[in-house]
Structure formats: C-alpha cells, structure tokens
Amino acid sequence: MNIIGKFLETIRVHKLIEKKEGIVVGVSGGPDSICLLHLLCKLRENFGIKVFVVHLDHQFRGIEAKKDAEYVKEICERLGIKSYIFSYDVSQYSKEKGITFEEAGRELRYKLFEEVAKETGASKIAIAQNRNDQAETVLMRLMRGSGLEGLTAIDYKRDGKIIRPLLDITRKEIEEYCEENDLKPRIDKTNLETIYTRNKIRLELIPYIESNFNSKVIDALWRSANLLRDDSDYLTKAADEKLRDIAISSNSNNYSLDLKKFSKLHISMKKRVLRKVVNEVKGNLKNIGLKHIESIIKLANRNSVGSKIDLPGHIIVELGYNSIDIKTEEILEEKIKNLDFEYKLYIGETTPIKDLNASIKVEIVSPSERHNNQKDKNTIFIDYSKIKGGLFIRNRKDGDKFHPLGMRGTKKVKDYFIDEKIPREIRNKIPILCDEKGIIWIVGYRMSENYKIDIKTDKVIKITYMKVV
Template identity: 45%
Template structure:
C-alpha cells in the first residue's frame, strides 16, 4: 500500500525519471530507511542509480557511531553505494554563530551537493513525511508566514531535491519498516522537547488532536495542498509581470517603477522575491519585513535611498527604477571647472557637452527663438569672470522665495544623487547664476532695464 502510494506521488509530481542518479540523505531513522528500501525496489524497475549519504554530527557520541555502522550494514545488504562523513557540528555552529539546527542542516546539504557532484547524480532525495509537512506549516504560522510559507515543504525543488514520501504518515512509515524487518535507528533527541520542531511534534500536535481534531495533520496538509494551487496561479502571473517590469543584469535586477507601482501587492512581493532569487539563487533569510522595506522605496520621498538586505544584498531607489544588487553602488564625484568666454564655446568633456555663449542686444535676443537648452542673463549684472563647474558643499542660489541650498534644490527637483555632480553650475565672482537648465538666479534675470544679454546654450556631443 505505501509503495504504491509513493509511486503515485512520484508520478504526480514527476519526481523520478528513468535513468536518474539519486543521492539519498540517510540518517538511519525510519523515514530515510523506508525511502532507501522503496528506492531499492524502484532501482531495476526504473533503471535508476541510488547513493546513500550519511553525516555524523558528532553530537550523540557512541550512538552516532552505531548509526554509521547500521547504515554501512544495511547499504551493503541492499547493494547500495554509501558515503559517511563526520563533522563536529557544535564546534562549527559556535564558530559561525549558527544554531545547531541551522548548522547541521547547512552541512548536510553541502555534503549532499558534494556527493551529487562526485557521483554525477541529478537528484537528492530527502525523507520528509506528512507529519514533517504539518509541523513545518505550524512553525511557519507561528513566525507569521504568508501564502508562500503555507505551501509547506515542496515535493520537488529547482536544485533537484525531491521528497517522495511526503504524502506518507509517520505511523505508516514505522509499520513499513517493521513489515520489512528494516530495524531503523531511533534518535533519542527526537523524543526530547529541546527544539521548536520537537515541541510541536511532541506537545502541540498531540494537544490539538486530543482537544480539537484527531485528524489535524491531514487537515493541515489538505489546507496546504489547496493553498499551493492558489499560490501556483499567483506565481504564474507574477512570473509574467517580472518579465515585463524587470531587467536582469549580471549583478543586479532593475525594476521599472512606472510599470511596477500599479501592480497588486501580492504580485509586487513575488516580483521582488524572484529578483532576489535571480541574484542569490534562493531567498533564504530574506523575510517578509525585508520585502516590505523594499516595497516602500517606490514612494517619491525615497529617491536616492538605500536599504541593506541580508546576505550582502542592497536595494537602491533611483528616479525611475529600484535596483536590487549584490554590488554596493559607490557614486564617483565628477569634478570640473572651466572659464567661460562671453562669446565662443567650450567643451565639457566630463559631461559630454558643448557650452556655447553669445553676447547680444536685448532686441536681438527677443527676436530669436530660444529653446529650453538655452538660458539668457542680464550681461550687465554679471560681476567679473564667469566659470562653469560642478557643485560644491554650501552652494546656494537666489530664487523668488529667497536663498536655497543647491542640495535642497536637487532634492526638490528629484535629481538622483548619482547625477547631481553632473549638473553644470555657472557662477560669476559674486554667486551662482544658474543651475544647469533647471533654475536661474533672481540676481541675473532679464528685466525691463536689461540692455545686453549673455545667451548660454548646452548641446550634447
């Protein structure tokens, strides 16, 4: 019965195909031993290769050594090639600031990947069962998960991890092991309420069964299956929108804000997660709070803001885009300073611009067509020589409402921080005459008394 049910799961989710090479994570407990036996039965039927991988965490002393001996014996009896590795997990976790659970999991999966590469395998099989599924969902609920977390453990992942016995109850797995005389090892730490998962398994779920629903595990898994279908649909829509609004580069993902801001929040969060996944390979340790922080960057008052995300990632808000990147953006200040003739032109090579000047009568100035790339100043109000330069700290300009710092003007005009050093500022000996083609100082404007005009034009090279 269990064998057939596992076959059904394998076929439904296309977990195993003919000719696959599979690395099985073999702890020696009922779940992994049951899966080992089932894969052995499928070995000839589906023409697959199976390799067993066991990690001694050096936590349980002599019991851990007995686990390794048991695995050696059962694999030899079944004709399964096996690998055993021993790592001092507590020492590793202390060194890297990880909990024992986190560190052990990380090291296990690193070992699986190492053996997968060594054996030229394409799949990694893990013995998670239906009870593990329910426990995982409850853990995520207590952490405040969203729809993605309520999907529970996936049957198959993009990196080739498969879970063929995820639909099987733990009691049925134990019966299967007894029926086939497999005599799996029992990790006594699983019977102690020392970890969150153990407390859920040993205390919370039994309490829920006794007081609310004897079939609570099946109910939780059924809910997860239903939500997975809804999540798959939203993910499909989000993937399509991702292609529309995002540009993927080697070290960054650029999100077009004009297209992004009108999306539903459910799509926005998935677009961001997909962008992060493009750069990191997964979204581990990126919580919903981090996603919400990035979403806030779409507000106009967040232009030029930066957010530091987990795992060396950054999010930057620019005028029209949000940038997700693994490279910190350091803005290089461009410096330039040129004397300006009253008639002639100069090349601003740093800005790739040509600046042309002409001095003319007010009558001629009024008779010619002036485009937005040109500015006119009352020539007689200019004091001394004229220069064009980049901004400097403390710069101010006289506007209709009074003096304003150039920094504040840039913020008001929503000029991205990295572009501010590229705005040409024209000054005489007494003050700033204009800031690019954005603002002219009140002190140099043409009025009814103007007789001569200095016309300044900027043209791109």
C-alpha cells in the same frame, strides 16, 4: 492504497524520478530514511536507477551515533548499495559559523549530498520527509507568522534536484512498513525530548489537537499545504509575467523596474515581484524579510528621486526619475573598503584632507562664539580639558565605538550608521575625529557625549570641517 502504491503514485504525479537516474539518499538510520532507502531499492529493476547513501555522524550522541553509522553501513551492504559515511563535529561547526546546531547539521548534510552527487554523477537527492513532517512544518511556520509561500511548507521537488517521495505517507505507515520488512531502524532518543520546537509540536501540540479538536489534524494540515501550494504556484507565474512587463532592464547585478507600472500593481504582486528581483540580484533571499520588502515599497511611494535604502547582502535600492533600481554594490564596496586615511591635527592650523578633497580647522575660541554656530552640522565645540593626547582625523575602523551626544551608553559606529540610514557606499568616506582616548565626532553627524561643554568648561575648541568646492 498500500505504502508502495502511494510511493509510486507520488513519484508519478510529481515526476520525481526518471529511469536510469542516479539518486543520493540521506540516511540517518531512523525509520523514515530506512523506509525510503528500502522502497527506492525496489525500483532498481524497473526504473534502472542507481542508489547511493550518505550518512553523517554529528559527533553529538557518542556511542549511539557510532552504532547508527554501523547500522547504515550494514544495511547498505545487505542491499548491495554503496554508502558514504562521514563524521563531523557539528557542534563546533555551528559555533564557528554562528548558527544553530540544527542549521549546521542541515548545511553540512546538503554539502555532502552535493559532493557525493557530483562524484557519482547522480542527478537527484532524496530526502525522507513525510506527511507528519509536512504538518509539523505548517504549524511551525503559522506560529512564526509566515506568508502563503511559507505555509506551502515542504515541496515534493526543489530546484529540480531535491526530491521527497514520502510526503504523502504518514509516520505510522512508515513504522508499520519497517516492522513488516524486519528493517529494525535505529531510534534517535533526542527526537523524544521536548527541548526543540519541532519536538514540542510533534509530542505535545499535535496530540493535544488530535484529542481535543481534530483527530485527523495531520491529514488536514497536509491537505491545506497542498491547496496553498497550488495557489502559490499560480501567483508565482503571475508575478513572472508582471515582472517581464515592468522590467526596464536587467542583468545579474542590476534590475530597473518601471516605477509607474510598479505603483499600479496589487500589494501582493508588488511583494512577489520584489522578492523575485532581490533574489535575482542577490542570488538568494537569505536575511531578506518582510520588513525589507516593505521598505522598498515605502521608498517607491515616497517619490523622491535619489532616495536610497540598503538591504542585507550588499544590495542597494535607489529611486530614479521613472524607475526603481535594485543593484549589488560589491564592486563599489570593495573600492570603498580600500580607502584608508589618517591625518594628525594641530590647534591653530587648517589641515588639508586630500583623500576627501576637504580640510579641517582646529582653533581655540571664546565660549560665546559657540552660540553663533549651533546649527552648522560641520562645526562642533568641545571642552579642551577633556581631550587626551593629540587630535587626528581618520576613516572608520572595525570595532569603532563612541558615546553619542544625548544618548545613554556607547554604540558601535557601524550600528549608528545603520540606525541613521546612512548609505553604505559613503560610510567609509565619513571622517572621524579622535584623540588618543576615543572618538570625539563623526564628522557631519554626531559628536560624543564625553567631550561636550559643561558649566565647568573654561577653554573651548572649535572644529570646522570644510569641503573644497
């Protein structure tokens, strides 16, 4: 079957394009995207589709990038297609967002695709990934330790909108098509450099496997991805059914699962159900990894009512009497965030802390009294001579650091709270005792190494925190 036949078969089998649809095509100017554009243009008459092109200049390759943009604009004019040419400093954008250059480029491209789709009324966005890309992605994810869903690699269709009609076509077939149709695509020389993982796989690993193990490794990996996708689709549907069975209640901010029914599920199904629930509550699975899903399973196995864990993205998981409750805490977080207090303390006095319905007492005592209160987490003894300036108690601030007793070096208070698994909803309510130099005590948890009593101490201060009952 020739390339046009494969292209049409992929569209038909996976129902990628409907008649009279508008399609936004991402076109870099390279062989893959130019081939995709040219093939889509051949469908205009029979399918009645409208094609729109988006090109992004990453401002990374200087004059070569400008030539790419000119080439894309020129070929669109030749084909009678409207083009949208954009230019962004992707390198600067990646620094501002704290993400890699590749992630930044992808994020910007998809943002532009969506904007143009909205402007033109297009219902599909076509991406030019091919069979080789599929094979490379399988290898990348295999080496990273991906699960079944990850090894299905690239989908033909995502979210009913993103389509990849070239996934059954090899890079060699694409290059031959471009040559036969005199398309003269642009070649990005950075794709020939082995500084990126994907390029190393493409230029070094796959050729090595082809020479030494399997000359048709591209086809084998592509075939494996499709087989795994079938299995993954089946398990996804099974997880949907299980979730409906074990869900006690659900809405956009809260999901309660029947603990007894959940405990009887196979471990594979437990993980899939939990990923679905977290995705539903959080809105995505960004920063949610296997360790987070496994931590929920451990929580369920613990069978300790009231136990909680925090997940990235303001998600809290709590064990009820008969349920696992997964919920967002954005509203609660906002209330806590607004809590702001600070009180000056005086030696020999007890100071009320109205914000916390508590009080704190500061007094000078004999060193011997220290031994009578060593196990009281709400009492500490510090060296008077090490205090600088006045004493005060407040809630935590951004950037707070201290030197935890018994540990080497300083630690961010935020990191300390995370390491100690202190629930997010109470962190801003934990009082912090300070002097003008730094943090003395995270009340009820850990004091600072810098204020401890030693053999040179001749004057001791006892500090007692008391909740008002």
